[in-house]
Amino acid sequence: MKRLLAVLLAFCCATLSAAPHYAPGQIKKAWRASWIWSSPEGREANLHVYFRRDFQLPSLPRGPVIVQVSAATHYTLYVNGHRAGFGPPISDRRYHYYDTRDIAPFLQPGKNVIAAHVYSLATGTEDFHGGRGLFLLEGTVGSTRLDTGAEWKYLIPPQWKQDTPRQSFQLHFIEQVDLRQELPGWQPSSSASPRKAAMKTSSRATSARSTKCLSPCRASSAMVR
Numbered sequence: 137m138k139r140l141l142a143v144l145l146a147f148c149c150a151t152l153s154a155a156p157h158y159a160p161g162q163i164k165k166a167w168r169a170s171w172i173w174s175s176p177e178g179r180e181a182n183l184h185v186y187f188r189r190d191f192q193l194p195s196l197p198r199g200p201v202i203v204q205v206s207a208a209t210h211y212t213l214y215v216n217g218h219r220a221g222f223g224p225p226i227s228d229r230r231y232h233y234y235d236t237r238d239i240a241p242f243l244q245p246g247k248n249v250i251a252a253h254v255y256s257l258a259t260g261t262e263d264f265h266g267g268r269g270l271f272l273l274e275g276t277v278g279s280t281r282l283d284t285g286a287e288w289k290y291l292i293p294p295q296w297k298q299d300t301p302r303q304s305f306q307l308h309f310i311e312q313v314d315l316r317q318e319l320p321g322w323q324p325s326s327s328a329s330p331r332k333a334a335m336k337t338s339s340r341a342t343s344a345r346s347t348k349c350l351s352p353c354r355a356s357s358a359m360v361r
Contacts, residue, residue, distance in 0.1 A: 191280050210254070220242055
């Protein structure tokens, strides 16, 4: 029995040491977009961040408009106030998944807003390997690139309480939100829009600079409309 326990312990240690949080590996996709966050290091645990970008369309595009999206830990994507998706799926710590989504049904002529509510756990649990806060989106509509970078803004929403206890050392934080402080219309309107420029993350924190992607990246699912 002792020998079996020793073997299991050695296997677990070897598995953890061989699987760093965001280790360089074989890149499945070359990314134009940059990982962004509200701070350079992104280690703030239990943090909600709103991201947003405004853009103009002279007319509606024909056919699908595909964007590829990922985050650490989770994102909810909005286009002109419509919920366009949630993700990414929980993955093996050696990989990080991204979602492929069609946002064409939510676009309109004139001003458009693409936004995301991103939650960063930044703490290891029984189903998440920890790490840091990150957000990534890449796509093109007409001649306009929607890629995350300098044109994206962020805001820390005041209604989400960050300093809350964890349910246990294996589980997530308790969620506390004061909806009286909610910013109405932050996705489609300008009255509550984020004002600070989002920060590109450092190459050390995200892997090879040329890829601008957690590596290796893998598509998580088929296109979701």
